[in-house]
Amino acid sequence: MITLSRTGAAENVALITLNRPSALNALCRELMLELSENLLKVEKDQSYHVIVLTGSEKAFAAGADIKEMAKLEFADVFENDYFTNWDTLSHITKPVIAAVNGFALGGGTELALMCDIVYAGENAIFGQPEITIGTIPGLGGTQRWPRYVSKSVAMEICLSGDRLGAQEAKEDGLVSKVFPVQQLVGEAVLLADRIAKNSPLIVKTVKRSLNSAYQTSLNQGLEMEKQLFQSTFATNDRREGMSAFAEKRAPKWTSS
Ligand code: CAA
Numbered sequence: 671m672i673t674l675s676r677t678g679a680a681e682n683v684a685l686i687t688l689n690r691p692s693a694l695n696a697l698c699r700e701l702m703l704e705l706s707e708n709l710l711k712v713e714k715d716q717s718y719h720v721i722v723l724t725g726s727e728k729a730f731a732a733g734a735d736i737k738e739m740a741k742l743e744f745a746d747v748f749e750n751d752y753f754t755n756w757d758t759l760s761h762i763t764k765p766v767i768a769a770v771n772g773f774a775l776g777g778g779t780e781l782a783l784m785c786d787i788v789y790a791g792e793n794a795i796f797g798q799p800e801i802t803i804g805t806i807p808g809l810g811g812t813q814r815w816p817r818y819v820s821k822s823v824a825m826e827i828c829l830s831g832d833r834l835g836a837q838e839a840k841e842d843g844l845v846s847k848v849f850p851v852q853q854l855v856g857e858a859v860l861l862a863d864r865i866a867k868n869s870p871l872i873v874k875t876v877k878r879s880l881n882s883a884y885q886t887s888l889n890q891g892l893e894m895e896k897q898l899f900q901s902t903f904a905t906n907d908r909r910e911g912m913s914a915f916a917e918k919r920a921p922k923w924t925s926s
Contacts, residue, residue, distance in 0.1 A: 671701040674708045678720070682864040683856070684712040684756035688725040694732035695725045697756070697777045706758040713762050716925070719870050720862035721762065723785060725778075726767040727851050730794070733776025736803060759784040763874050765865050769858035770794045771851050775833070779926055781817065786877060788844060788890040789858045790836040796844065797833040817884050819843050869907035869923040 673687045686708055688695040695701075695774045712718045725731055739752075746752060759766065759781060769783040771791035779796045798811045806812065807828060815824035815907035819842045827834060839845040848859045865873060879898045883891050894913050902908040 672708050674712070676718075677722075677859055678866060678903075679863045680719075680866060682717060682719040682866050683859055684718040684721045685859070686712070687724050688723075688731055691728075693735065693779070694729035694773055696732050696735040697781075698735035698738050702756050706755040709758050709762055711774040713764060716870075719764065719873070721764055721766045721860050721867040722855065722858045723759070723766055723771055723781070724858070725771065725774075727771045727791070727793075728773040729778070730768070730770040730774040731778030731781060732773045733778050733799070734808070735858040739805075753808060757784065760810070763877065764870075765862075765873060765877055767858045767862055769855050770796075770836075770845075771854055775799055776807065776811075777809045780807060780811045780814070781843075783814040787846055788839075789854060790845040790848050791854040792836055792840060792848055793837040793851050794839065794845070795833045796827075796839050796850075796858070797831060798828045799831040799833075801829060804842060808824075808897060817834070849851060866899050869905075869911065869921075869925060871905060871907050871925045872902060873924075875902060 671688070673689050673817045675685045675687075677683045677685045686705070688701065688705070690696065690698075690701055709721070712721055729821070742752065764786070766785045768785035768788045770782050770788060772793055773795050774782050775795070775797050776799055779798060782796070798807045798815070800807050800811070812828055817828060823842050826832065833840070836845060836848045840848050847857070875898050879895045882894045886894065907923050910923065911921050
């Protein structure tokens with residue numbers, strides 16, 4: 671249900687594809703376990719610098735598997751924690767770019783919200799339709815939407831179940847760029863290449879610092895940024911980057 675392939679100009683981009691076409695990539699336990707395993711494999715493997723997560727041209731993911739969930743009772747989802755491992759994506763320290771074509775509904779939108787950058791195809795459709803089936807977003811939707819867009823947009827999306835097209839999602843700030851459907855993955859990989867040209871160590875440091883903006887007060891975040899900035903001065907890559915600039919040559923990163 672998941673394919674992992676190596677791509678990018680330097681072959682250091684992991685392309686992870688959700689591949690369950692019979693159910694529009696609905697997120698069932700098995701698919702999410704496989705996704706988690708693949709993400710952890712890529713996270714550990716130093717030869718991968720950036721991850722691109724995508725689905726098919728018709729669906730990024732049509733949400734959690736409603737047919738699987740329909741059989742569950744409170745004890746199944748509470749005591750057995752139905753979503754165990756479903757948030758692995760949000761703990762990955764390498765940059766993750768979502769390339770979203772087609773339906774990204776419910777858990778599909780929430781997976782995209784866990785990524786660092788969202789690129790959308792012109793046919794992308796986002797939304798949180800959980801309200802229409804008697805439940806609420808359970809993979810971070812009610813928490814991440816209001817952090818990334820306005821309260822009014824977040825409430826509208828989660829309370830009505832209305833869908834948002836790619837252009838609207840861009841205007842709301844959920845998506846950074848929109849591309850023709852067939853170009854989307856290629857553009858995401860080009861962006862991954864541009865990120866992967868930088869020191870992997872410093873790239874992770876930027877991600878960590880920026881993510882703290884969503885979890886701390888401004889003062890705590892600024893303090894964290896200052897400490898991380900200072901810590902880059904203990905790295906070989908900071909020395910190499912500045913020397914290379916002065917010597918008018920390309921830097922050679924060692925991630926140390
Ligand atoms: N769960 C299980 N199966 C799903 C599914 C889902 N979320 N979404 C689509 N499928 C299945 C359909 O049942 C159908 O299977 P069959 O051919 O066996 O009947 C197949 O995928 C194709 O779907 P459709 O025939 O419905 O395709 P469509 O193009 O007419 O419609 C759609 C596409 C608008 C995405 C529609 O399938 C749909 O509304 N899906 C459900 C979307 C949804 O409500 N997602 C939220 C789930 S709850 C959640 O995600 C909780 C959370 O916070 C994590």
